[in-house]
Amino acid sequence: MGVEQRIESAVRQAVNYRNYRRARERALAKLSHLYPDTYKQLLGIEKAIDEHEGKSWIDIAGNTRLDISARTPSRDIASTRETSNQARNDGGEA
DSSP: OOHHHHHHHHHHHHHHHHHHHHHHHHHHHHHHHHOHHHHHHHHHHHHHHHHHTTOOOOOTTSOOOOOOOOOOOTHHHHHHHHHHHHHHHHTTOO
């Protein structure tokens, strides 16, 4: 495989991944508008998991504080992460 073929292949892969991410983001936006309470709850769970793992959330302005009204008990965090990972794997991501 020549260099040109590898470049073409990489470009195709990048375009396909970009299109997939765009479609996924549009679907997420639609779901968040259709089910705002569920979206806030799931977002709160993910934030709690990240904070438990020592990760911080940064918004567009660079602030690390994100206010979400949904609260979850810590016992639900592990099972949600497993369910979330299973859902991601079933989605066909490469």
